Amino acid sequence: MMTAANTHAIGSLDANGQKATLRKWLLFGLAVVTSCAWHVFPVSAEEPAKEPAKEPAKEAVVTDSTKKDCRYEGIGEKSNGGASGMELFPENDLFRPLWADPKQPQQFMSVHATQVRGPQRSHFNMWSVGFGDNFGLVGKRNGCNGWQVGILPAVFAQFDLDSGSTDLINADYVVGIPVSFRSGLFSGRMRLFHQSSHLGDEFILNNPGITRVGLSYEVLEAILSLDAPGGWGRVYAGGATAIHVTPSDIDPNSVHWGFELRGPTMAAPLLAKPMPGTRLTPVFGSDFQAFEELNWTINTNVIGGLEWSKVGSDRRLRLLVSYYHGYSPYGQFFGTKLEMVGGGVYVSF
Secondary structure (H helix, E strand, O other): OOOHHHHHHHHHHHHHHHHHHHHHHHHHHHHHHHHHHHHHHOOOOOHHHHHHHHHHHHHHOOOOOHHOOOOOOOOOOOOOOOOOOOOEEEOOOOOOOOOOOOOOOOOOEEEEEEEEEEEOOOOEEEEEEEOOOOOOEEEEOOOOOEEEEEEEEEEEEEOOOOOOEEEEEEEEEEEEEEEEEOOOEEEEEEEEEEEEEEEOHHHHOOOOOOOOOEEEEEEEEEEEEOOOOOOOEEEEEEEEEEEEEEEEOOOOOOEEEEEEEEEEEEEEEOOEEEEEOOEEEEEEEEEEEEEEHHOEEEEEEEEEEEEEEEEOOEEEEEEEEEEEEEEEOOOHHHEEEEEEEEEEEEHHH
């Protein structure tokens, strides 16, 4: 027979047993959690020292060559992983854009005080905008050496700021196929492109005596470039010939040359501290072109300013001032002599 004392004793034993069992499960659970934490979050003195050392090694052996902007960095370098296979939509380009060329496909907005040179000299303020880029379709690279084929869409438009409604003066529409390559310090670009030029409706209405030229052409162009070691400068030269042009009596040939200089890249003042990695580079360039149709008169564009960029990014923003002297680079007015001074914002992707 179980007495009250026995019942009390058994209750005490059961309580003690439950406590002992609970203590065992708590210790077991603590051991499991500690073991998991030991493997997931290393706590030894050696492990934290090893982890940071592994990350740079992974970056150094990246074989995807398009991670570097080959237009400005890594010129002449070979990939540590060897040549890559064929790539669809390669990033950036192997040939640095001729950003001093007034007709380089790029995004920009600029304002120019423009003097029309000739028997009837006139002056007006012009707003010039451009949209376009070289979009890579397919290519193959070893570091920044290799080749690439792309597509080139661009629009260049000029507006009369002195008119009441900022009349569109002229618009040039360009589409083409660029092929670029790089081998060490040498690079090149060949383009087959079409351009058609059109006068603005308001400009025609406000200038009834204007003579419209139905100008359009297909041009084959080739440019070779030699970079300085380190990419601080380069020279380039080439030429072009129109394989079809309207009007048909326009002479087809032209030559093109120039140079670019890049100053030392530094941390961007005022921006590098709140936005780490922001860089500033002084830039300067001169572009020269001469056309058979215009008796080989040299058209000169001198441009310079500051370029902002970010480490690891292809995007660049430039604030530039420029001086142009020669025949108009814009289609409908290719036979008009101009002198322009101005500046603007240029964006590169």
